Amino acid sequence: MSIKYQILVKEELLIDISTGSVDIECLNHLMQNIWLDQDFIHVRKIFSDIRGAKFNLTFDDIQNFLKIIAPQNGQIDAKWAILTNNPKDTALSMLLKEHPFFNSIIGIFSSLEACNQFLESNITESLLDEGSYHL
Numbered sequence: 001m002s003i004k005y006q007i008l009v010k011e012e013l014l015i016d017i018s019t020g021s022v023d024i025e026c027l028n029h030l031m032q033n034i035w036l037d038q039d040f041i042h043v044r045k046i047f048s049d050i051r052g053a054k055f056n057l058t059f060d061d062i063q064n065f066l067k068i069i070a071p072q073n074g075q076i077d078a079k080w081a082i083l084t085n086n087p088k089d090t091a092l093s094m095l096l097k098e099h100p101f102f103n104s105i106i107g108i109f110s111s112l113e114a115c116n117q118f119l120e121s122n123i124t125e126s127l128l129d130e131g132s133y134h135l
Helices: 024-036 038-042 059-069 087-098 112-119 125-130
Strands: 002-008 013-022 045-055 079-083 106-109
Touching: 002 024, 002 038, 013 024, 013 125, 024 038, 024 059, 045 087, 045 112, 059 087, 079 112, 087 106, 106 112
Parallel strands: 013 045, 045 079, 079 106
Antiparallel strands: 002 013
């Protein structure tokens, strides 16, 4: 299991990449690290690459995770693109998107090009492979 992330301050972009088996503890650990990162205040775009992950999450796990990550004030100025390539993880991502808070900010895509259009960014496969990641 591996979840790593990097924040590109100039681009206001958070990139996270999940590989292997991912459970709720992994997601909670990721969020704790991101929230403690001093550069997180600059993030307006989030890109999650879950193509290499196998999520072991229940419906209750997703619901509890949503309670943790949804801001208390109901306001966010960000977009979140999720890149996936299998039906199960797409369905799990749809559960996130169905939450009233995240409905208008999450896009779920099967290509990097579509993610870039949604985020108005220029993420490349080489950036994903060679970036400076934490965790």
